[in-house]
Amino acid sequence: MTDRCAFKLPRDRFDDLLQAIRQRNYLLLAPVERDGSVMWGEIEGSRELAWGKADSQAPGSYRLEAGHPERCFEVTHGPQSLKSLTFSPRQKLVHVRCGDDGLTFDSEAAESKPTAVIGVRACDLAALKMQERIFIEGEYADPYFKARREKLLLVAVNCTRAQPTCFCASMGTGPAAESGFDLVLTELEEGFLVAAGSRTGEEIIASLNLDAAGEPEQEEARQAVEACAASQTRSINTEQLPQAMYAAHDHPHWDDIASRCLSCANCTMVCPTCFCHAVEEVPTLSRDESERIRVWDSCFTPEHGYIHGKNMRPATRERYRMWLTHKLAAWIDQFGSSGCVGCGRCITWCPVGIDLTAEVAALLEKDA
Ligand code: SF4
Numbered sequence: 001m002t003d004r005c006a007f008k009l010p011r012d013r014f015d016d017l018l019q020a021i022r023q024r025n026y027l028l029l030a031p032v033e034r035d036g037s038v039m040w041g042e043i044e045g046s047r048e049l050a051w052g053k054a055d056s057q058a059p060g061s062y063r064l065e066a067g068h069p070e071r072c073f074e075v076t077h078g079p080q081s082l083k084s085l086t087f088s089p090r091q092k093l094v095h096v097r098c099g100d101d102g103l104t105f106d107s108e109a110a111e112s113k114p115t116a117v118i119g120v121r122a123c124d125l126a127a128l129k130m131q132e133r134i135f136i137e138g139e140y141a142d143p144y145f146k147a148r149r150e151k152l153l154l155v156a157v158n159c160t161r162a163q164p165t166c167f168c169a170s171m172g173t174g175p176a177a178e179s180g181f182d183l184v185l186t187e188l189e190e191g192f193l194v195a196a197g198s199r200t201g202e203e204i205i206a207s208l209n210l211d212a213a214g215e216p217e218q219e220e221a222r223q224a225v226e227a228c229a230a231s232q233t234r235s236i237n238t239e240q241l242p243q244a245m246y247a248a249h250d251h252p253h254w255d256d257i258a259s260r261c262l263s264c265a266n267c268t269m270v271c272p273t274c275f276c277h278a279v280e281e282v283p284t285l286s287r288d289e290s291e292r293i294r295v296w297d298s299c300f301t302p303e304h305g306y307i308h309g310k311n312m313r314p315a316t317r318e319r320y321r322m323w324l325t326h327k328l329a330a331w332i333d334q335f336g337s338s339g340c341v342g343c344g345r346c347i348t349w350c351p352v353g354i355d356l357t358a359e360v361a362a363l364l365e366k367d368a
């Protein structure tokens with residue numbers, strides 16, 4: 001965990017921080033309880049956060065339970081990452097009209113409101129960095145992603161509690177938020193530590209007149225984050241992993257996975273790095289107008305593998321193999337880093353509890 005110039009933010013001044021952000025005309029988004037889990041929701045103040053709640057995640061299982069009554073970030077990460085805030089699940093691209101003078105095409109403007117996201121986790125910052133590489137750092141920048149990303153202010157939270165499904169420590173992406181945020185919080189017994197990661201973050205902290213944190217609070221924060229990393233029971237050994245994944249192409253274990261996998265695509269929907277999409281034409285009933293819309297897609301759908309009269313991945317075996325090999329091997333060739341940040345969402349939200357860490361371990365064993 002990088003040492004930064006940290007300040008003490010008493011619990012009863014948490015709202016001052018939120019109001020300092022609002023005064024800069026940011027909408028506040030934070031994890032709020034909805035439908036039995038936490039989702040990004042607009043808040044006005046800290047009372048709308050999930051105080052006194054903790055989540056319990058396991059393969060194919062998610063529960064909200066009672067937690068520490070004075071903590072609001074014991075709830076770790078829900079099914080949503082930052083992905084839906086930058087890469088919209090449903091993005092209108094073009095509006096087409098058919099009139100007396102022929103067809104007109106109007107591109108959808110790339111616009112976004114300034115939005116502060118409170119409670120971003122280290123794995124999600126790592127995933128955002130990957131998506132930035134894909135969507136805006138290449139030769140062709142996606143204007144919709146760019147407009148949304150530029151308007152985000154990110155308030156990260158260092159994780160002091162890991163789920164049994166988390167393995168960010170082995171992927172080198174967490175549980176401490178190291179970069180890519182404006183502010184970072186650590187929730188402690190007596191309130192929070194807050195530190196800045198950008199000029200805007202520094203200005204917000206300066207406006208609050210906070211006391212500098214002393215060594216005892218910094219040490220408490222360090223220990224809490226280190227204990228969180230040490231508590232992670234799942235891991236992936238990334239050494240030589242791409243070569244091992246390519247070598248496992250014909251491993252019989254793919255058939256075993258396919259016998260359990262439903263090809264439902266849940267894992268790709270919750271994955272913060274997956275970026276497959278499709279483009280649909282949606283006509284009105286009168287058929288004189290239509291919209292071209294980009295929607296999230298998944299390599300688990302039969303349609304996604306259909307190219308020029310042939311389905312490249314007709315069976316679940318090929319689809320799961322494509323997904324996992326891309327994540328852990330081909331992604332590194334393409335983008336220079338692993339496509340998995342170890343958030344464990346695909347394990348929690350898989351309806352049959354398929355666990356990629358266990359599948360990788362089985363695939364790395366010699367052929368049965
Ligand atoms: S593959 Fe699974 S664990 Fe890895 S980033 Fe995606 S959802 Fe998280």
Ligand code: SF4
Pocket residue numbers: 260261262263264265266267268300349350351352353354
């Ligand atoms: S691995 Fe699980 S979540 Fe992913 S497609 Fe298969 S059944 Fe669905």
